[in-house]
Every structure is written in structure tokens, then in C-alpha cells.
Amino acid sequence: MISVQEALQILQDNIPPARRAIVPLEAAYGNFLYEDQIAPEPSPRYTNSAMDGFAVRWADCAHATREHPVALELIGESQAGIPFDGLVRGGLAVRISTGAVLPDGADTVIRQEDTRETGDRVEILAIQALGQDVRRQGEEFHAGDLLLARGTRLAARELALLAAFGICLVPVHVQPQVALLVTGTELARPDDQQIKPHQIRDSNSIMLASAVRDAGAILRSIVRVSDSPEETIVAIEQAVAADVDVILCSGGVSVGQHDHVKEGALTAGFTELFWKISQKPGKPLLACRQGNTLLFGLPGNPVSAFMCFSNYVRPVLATLQGTSSVSRTLTARSPERVANTGKRTNFIRVTVEEHPNELAVIREMARQGSHMLSSIVHADGYIVLEPGEVLEANGLIEVVLF
Numbered sequence: 531m532i533s534v535q536e537a538l539q540i541l542q543d544n545i546p547p548a549r550r551a552i553v554p555l556e557a558a559y560g561n562f563l564y565e566d567q568i569a570p571e572p573s574p575r576y577t578n579s580a581m582d583g584f585a586v587r588w589a590d591c592a593h594a595t596r597e598h599p600v601a602l603e604l605i606g607e608s609q610a611g612i613p614f615d616g617l618v619r620g621g622l623a624v625r626i627s628t629g630a631v632l633p634d635g636a637d638t639v640i641r642q643e644d645t646r647e648t649g650d651r652v653e654i655l656a657i658q659a660l661g662q663d664v665r666r667q668g669e670e671f672h673a674g675d676l677l678l679a680r681g682t683r684l685a686a687r688e689l690a691l692l693a694a695f696g697i698c699l700v701p702v703h704v705q706p707q708v709a710l711l712v713t714g715t716e717l718a719r720p721d722d723q724q725i726k727p728h729q730i731r732d733s734n735s736i737m738l739a740s741a742v743r744d745a746g747a748i749l750r751s752i753v754r755v756s757d758s759p760e761e762t763i764v765a766i767e768q769a770v771a772a773d774v775d776v777i778l779c780s781g782g783v784s785v786g787q788h789d790h791v792k793e794g795a796l797t798a799g800f801t802e803l804f805w806k807i808s809q810k811p812g813k814p815l816l817a818c819r820q821g822n823t824l825l826f827g828l829p830g831n832p833v834s835a836f837m838c839f840s841n842y843v844r845p846v847l848a849t850l851q852g853t854s855s856v857s858r859t860l861t862a863r864s865p866e867r868v869a870n871t872g873k874r875t876n877f878i879r880v881t882v883e884e885h886p887n888e889l890a891v892i893r894e895m896a897r898q899g900s901h902m903l904s905s906i907v908h909a910d911g912y913i914v915l916e917p918g919e920v921l922e923a924n925g926l927i928e929v930v931l932f
């Protein structure tokens with residue numbers, strides 16, 4: 531058996547390069563940029579008004595007050611999308627809407643509330659400063675400025691920025707594609723009304739499918755097979771033919787007569803990277819590689835499957851999409867003593883209580899069984915203790931949050 535660190539290192543050394551593509555903006559959601567994005571033009575694109583009101587010359591009305599208004603002749607309008615085609619000379623004003631081009635000659639906008647219209651004239655009742663309520667061309671970005679750095683994840687705000695600059699083809703790392711293969715003769719679908727007394731419901735399918743989505747990857751397929759070597763081999767070969775990046779198998783990875791994932795993977799042409807890690811839960815985790823495809827044999831026990839996904843698969847899926855940001859951690863205090871009395875690295879599930887301006891407090895889940903979903907559902911994260919390691923009462927430790 532290898533250690534947790536050794537397993538992580540082997541995986542790091544075997545992650546294929548993240549796939550790249552230039553995709554339309556509409557298809558880029560959730561992807562990470564592989565190149566900096568540079569402003570092709572200034573923003574704002576043109577000098578425009580921040581308010582509905584009147585475009586004027588500062589010099590005409592610098593001293594205007596409600597007691598001593600300044601009257602200007604209204605000569606036209608600059609509407610958003612329909613600019614004024616003329617020059618604002620001394621003594622003149624142009625009606626302007628928010629976002630409309632500031633007409634030539636004007637340098638200041640008076641908002642509507644500070645004016646009074648009288649026929650073809652507008653009285654300026656108040657003014658604060660030269661250039662007020664004018665949004666200058668390039669005041670946010672000049673052409674050539676950095677908009678988004680490589681490695682940025684593209685979501686609502688980032689996509690809006692690219693759209694605003696007309697960047698419609700985006701260089702991204704493609705989200706990795708995953709095929710899920712769930713093995714187990716004892717499995718029934720969750721909605722099976724005829725479930726037999728010797729069957730259990732397949733909870734790993736939806737758990738892993740959701741975890742794949744949470745990890746930013748794309749689930750291409752879910753195939754369920756019984757504990758049959760032939761079915762397992764065929765299903766693995768089909769996943770390889772579909773050219774996915776990662777094949778995730780659930781169950782059938784231990785040493786029993788009916789565990790066929792390892793032999794299935796090797797028969798389908800995979801090379802073993804490792805099998806069995808000195809850890810609890812998730813000891814029999816299998817990792818294999820064939821070309822640029824990785825295969826994981828996750829243990830069937832639901833908690834083991836989830837913890838192996840969190841520790842090993844999730845970081846791989848992150849690297850495959852061009853990022854290393856995976857899990858959030860925090861330093862917390864344990865009021866109780868926690869010990870690893872076993873021989874394997876122990877991923878101990880804990881609840882986390884957070885209080886403002888205080889260290890978070892963790893409590894070990896009373897039940898840690900790898901068949902007990904409550905140990906992950908009601909936990910907030912986990913701590914890692916090596917064999918023989920003791921966290922004394924009130925000791926501090928890093929918690930990995932789910």
C-alpha cells in the first residue's frame with residue numbers, strides 16, 4: 531500500500547495536459563481562460579452622459595443657482611443610440627439621455643432635476659463642477675489594458691465584460707468529460723418499487739454525477755453493470771471509445787471474487803498507476819491510465835467513494851480544466867481530544883461551528899462508518915490524522931470543507 535502523499539504525487543505526474551479550445555462566448559460559461567484577455571478598444575467606447583438632463587458648456591453656467599438661473603437655448607437632443615449631429619456653442623444646450631454621446635462643444639451635464647424648461651429654453655438652476663455627470667471615453671479601460679488574466683473562471687460577470695468588448699471567441703481550457711460506470715449486482719434504482727430484500731438502492735450514481743458537476747466537469751454518460759467481468763470490460767471499452775478524459779467506476783475494486791474493475795481496466799488496455807492507499811476510508815482506490823484517459827476505481831462504500839472523489843478525483847478534474855483552486859480550508863479548534871489509533875491515514879469527518887471573530891470549532895462525527903452517508907451528509911468537512919497522531923483537547927488543526 532502506498533501513502534496518501536505518494537498517491538497524490540503519482541496522480542500529479544500523470545495528469546494529461548488540459549485540453550484547449552476557442553469557444554463562442556455562449557459556450558464559455560464555467561471554463562477557465564488559458565490566455566489573458568486584452569481590451570481591444572477603450573471603455574467607455576465614447577464620452578457620454580451619466581444622467582438624463584442637458585449637455586451644456588461649463589463656462590456658460592458655472593455660477594447658476596436657483597435664485598439666479600442661467601437660461602440656455604435648447605437646440606436638439608442626443609438620445610442613447612441617436613447622437614446629436616451638431617455643435618454646442620456658447621449659450622446653447624442639448625437634451626441628453628443616460629448613455630447618449632456627449633455632443634461636440636459640451637463638457638458638462640446638468641441633470642434634469644436641476645433644470646426648468648420654458649419653451650425652447652432650459653434654465654440651469656444648479657451646477658457643481660466642470661465635467662459633472664460625464665463618463666469619459668477610456669476612463670475604465672484603455673485599449674490594450676488587461677481585462678481578465680489567464681486562469682480566470684468565466685461566469686456571469688466575466689462573460690459580461692467580454693461581451694462588452696465584443697470578444698466573442700474565447701480561448702479556454704475545455705471542461706473535462708467524465709463517464710461514470712457503476713457496478714454492483716445488488717443495486718436497485720432509487721425509484722424501484724420492486725426492490726428486493728437483498729438489494730440496496732444505488733446512491734453512488736447520483737452522488738458522483740453531482741460531484742462531477744460540482745467539480746466543473748461534464749458528465750457524458752452513466753452506465754450500470756452487474757458484477758460481471760464481461761459487462762465491466764465492455765463498459766470500460768465503450769467509455770474509452772467515447773474519448774472521455776476520466777472514467778469513474780464505483781464498486782468492485784476490492785479483493786473479492788466479484789470485484790472486476792481492476793481486471794476490467796487492465797484488459798481494456800489501461801496501466802495501473804496505483805491500487806490501495808493506506809487510508810481510511812477508501813483503502814482500495816484504484817487509478818489507471820491509458821493515453822490521455824484516467825480511470826478511477828472508487829470503492830463502492832458510499833462514504834469511501836465520496837472521500838476518494840474529494841481527495842483525488844476533484845483535484846485532477848481541476849487541473850484538467852486549467853485551475854488549481856479546489857477546496858476551501860480553515861484552521862479550527864477541537865474542544866475534544868481526537869486520535870487516530872489505526873494504522874492508516876484517517877480522514878475524520880467533522881462538523882464545523884463558525885463564530886464571528888473566533889476560531890471555528892470542530893466536533894468529530896460520532897459515526898464514521900464508510901457505509902454511513904450521515905458521516906458526510908451531516909459533516910461540514912474533514913481533518914486528516916496520520917496513524918498514531920493525536921489532536922489534544924483545544925488543539926488547532928486544518929479542516930478541509932466539503
Ligand SMILES: Nc1nc2c(c(=O)[nH]1)N[C@H]1C(S)=C(S)[C@@H](COP(=O)(O)OP(=O)(O)OC[C@H]3O[C@@H](n4cnc5c(N)ncnc54)[C@H](O)[C@@H]3O)O[C@H]1N2
Binds near residue numbers: 733782830
Ligand atoms: N477481504 C477484504 N474485504 C474488503 C477489503 C479488504 O481489504 N479485504 N476492503 C474493504 C474496504 S476498505 C472497502 S472500501 C470495500 C470496497 O469494496 P468494493 O469497492 O469492492 O465495493 P463493493 O464490494 O462493490 O461495495 C462495497 C459496499 O458498497 C455498497 N455499494 C456498492 N455500490 C454502491 C452504490 N452504487 N450505491 C450505494 N452503495 C453501494 C455495496 O453494497 C457494499 O456494501 O471493500 C471492503 N472489503
Ligand code: MOO
Binds near residue numbers: 811812829833834900
Ligand atoms: O476503505 Mo474502506 O473505505 O475503509 O471502507
